[in-house]
Amino acid sequence: MGERHQTATEMAEAASGWLDSLTPEQRAVARGAVPDGDEPADAERRRWFYTPTDHGGLTVHEMQAAQQRAAMRLVATGLSLAGYVTVATTMGLENVLDRVEGFVTRFDRERGRDPGLYYLRVFGEPGGDRPWGWRFGGHHVSLNNLVVGGELVATTPCFMGADPASAPxxxxxxxxxxxxxxxxxxxxxxxxxxxxxxxxxxxxxxxxxxxxxxxxxxxxxxxxxxxxxxxxxxxxxxxxxxxxxxxxxxxxxxxxxxxxxxxxxxxxxxxxxxxxxxxxxxxxxxxxxxxxxxxxxxxxxxxxxxxxxxxxxxxxxxxxxxxxxxxxxxxxxxxxxxxxxxxxxxxxxxxxxxxxxxxxxxxxxxxxxxxxxxxxxx
Structure with missing residues (x-):
């Protein structure tokens, strides 16, 4: 098995495990349309952000602890160890940024700088014959992955940011x-x-x-x-x-x-x-x-x-x-x-x-x- 097939297999196992842990109500938010390239239904999969806005999907806040772990297991399959540490650190920096700004930023929601507002969505059926993919994103993180024919074929756009970029x-x-x-x-x-x-x-x-x-x-x-x-x-x-x-x-x-x-x-x-x-x-x-x-x-x-x-x-x-x-x-x-x-x-x-x-x-x-x-x- 090639390395892209192996990674895709790990992704499918992790994605299925996460989806299986969700309630029907959660799953309705966590699932997206089958990736289909030019079809209008695929437009949502190609929407991506790096600001603290709604990235689309189920947020960390909306998950129980075991579901959060399953979600992060899926995220980890698409990253090297260094990449995963960087993403996890970026998520934690939301608390630092909140302090820098005096704990006042809202952006039209209850808390504008929030380490729980990272969104995960799976598009299509993991491991099936048809194309499928997943997206994880929130402030300063956007990961976009597509699997076709059991092989990981795309990992871009891949965005990572840091605010503050330097902190004591x-x-x-x-x-x-x-x-x-x-x-x-x-x-x-x-x-x-x-x-x-x-x-x-x-x-x-x-x-x-x-x-x-x-x-x-x-x-x-x-x-x-x-x-x-x-x-x-x-x-x-x-x-x-x-x-x-x-x-x-x-x-x-x-x-x-x-x-x-x-x-x-x-x-x-x-x-x-x-x-x-x-x-x-x-x-x-x-x-x-x-x-x-x-x-x-x-x-x-x-x-x-x-x-x-x-x-x-x-x-x-x-x-x-x-x-x-x-x-x-x-x-x-x-x-x-x-x-x-x-x-x-x-x-x-x-x-x-x-x-x-x-x-x-x-x-x-x-x-x-x-x-x-x-x-x-x-």
């Missing part, structure tokens, strides 16, 4: 869940020759968020979506809470200070911007490979694409940066190549609020495999 621990230690994701990229840009740096740095200021945001499909020319636009509902029921969100969103954009021309300079383009790996020296290429690993190794080793990145593949990965290169300053970077889009930003809350996403622009949510599956079935 006892004895002068610091908690930085995404430290290497940030530091390796900074090491790379600071190692460039002046000529390469001029081409790699797209702008001396960073956008307020990563550029493609939570779009289901990325397209040439995509620009930053303001915070207020990255929620399931267009507006909150509570007008006062909506006004607070809009004011926060406006303040974030104003702090970034990008003009229309600046936004065009960092917009997503299907033709990669920045410098290709082929122009890096041996040491820089190793840093680039290590940086890729901070994204690819979020999933189990057997399904990580890192092993397929030979020298030719590394040549085609482009690296671009925006913002200052000094630590502690708002910044953004992008890695882009064939079937690859990685974005990072740490700009908000005084550059102490980080976002990172790994995508496959051609096949997010396994749409390429689903199209072939549908064609073969007809």
């Amino acid at each position: 621990l006892l004895g002068g230690a610091v908690a930085r869940p995404l430290a290497r994701v940030e530091d390796l990229a900074r090491d790379l840009v600071r190692s460039l020759t002046p000529e390469l740096a001029t081409r790699a740095v797209l702008l001396d200021r960073a956008p307020s968020d990563f550029v493609t945001a939570n779009r289901s499909v990325v397209s040439d020319g995509d620009q930053v979506i303001p915070l207020a636009g990255i929620w399931r509902d267009e507006r909150f029921r509570d007008d006062a809470e909506q006004a607070k969100l809009q004011a926060l969103s406006d303040a974030i954009d104003q702090a970034a200070g990008l003009s229309a021309e600046d936004h065009r300079a960092v917009a997503y383009t299907t033709e990669p911007r920045g410098i290709p790996g082929s122009e890096l020296d041996a040491g820089q290429r190793e840093v680039l490979r290590s940086l890729l690993a901070t994204y690819f190794d979020r999933v189990p080793e057997g399904v990580s694409p890192l092993r397929s990145y030979d020298e030719a593949a590394l040549d085609a990965v482009h690296f671009a940066w925006a913002g200052p290169t000094e630590p502690g300053q708002p910044h953004y970077y992008r890695l882009q190549g064939p079937r690859l889009l990685i974005e990072w930003d740490n700009t908000q809350r005084g550059a102490n609020h980080a976002h990172s996403v790994w995508r496959d622009p051609e096949a997010d949510f396994g749409l390429d495999v689903l199209r072939r599956h549908r064609a073969a079935a007809h």
Whole structure:
């Protein structure tokens, strides 16, 4: 049995165990339509978020303790140990963020920063002949997995964030869940020759968020979506809470200070911007490979694409940066190549609020495999 089949088998066992533990009422919320690519019924599976909004599914709050354990067992099947620790830490950071903000944030619900508001949903029948998948998400976490023909075929979009990105621990230690994701990229840009740096740095200021945001499909020319636009509902029921969100969103954009021309300079383009790996020296290429690993190794080793990145593949990965290169300053970077889009930003809350996403622009949510599956079935 191949490693993608083995992982899919483990996922199916865990998903079935979780679903079997639920009441009929819980199961009605926890189940989603069979993944079917282009069908309208599949649109919900392709909706994803990284803000503290309704991600769709059954929340941790709505589960009993044994059900929570079963849910986290399923989540663990889609992650390496390091990936799982990062996700669990991110969930716990909600309590830290609540303290940072003075325990007052609501976002049109009882508690705006809530480690129990992470949502799990299974699409289709785990382990069956038809395609199936699962999604787990909440503030700063979005995991999207698809199984077709008993094989795990898609793990993107894969989003992990941290707020605060850096927080104190006892004895002068610091908690930085995404430290290497940030530091390796900074090491790379600071190692460039002046000529390469001029081409790699797209702008001396960073956008307020990563550029493609939570779009289901990325397209040439995509620009930053303001915070207020990255929620399931267009507006909150509570007008006062909506006004607070809009004011926060406006303040974030104003702090970034990008003009229309600046936004065009960092917009997503299907033709990669920045410098290709082929122009890096041996040491820089190793840093680039290590940086890729901070994204690819979020999933189990057997399904990580890192092993397929030979020298030719590394040549085609482009690296671009925006913002200052000094630590502690708002910044953004992008890695882009064939079937690859990685974005990072740490700009908000005084550059102490980080976002990172790994995508496959051609096949997010396994749409390429689903199209072939549908064609073969007809």
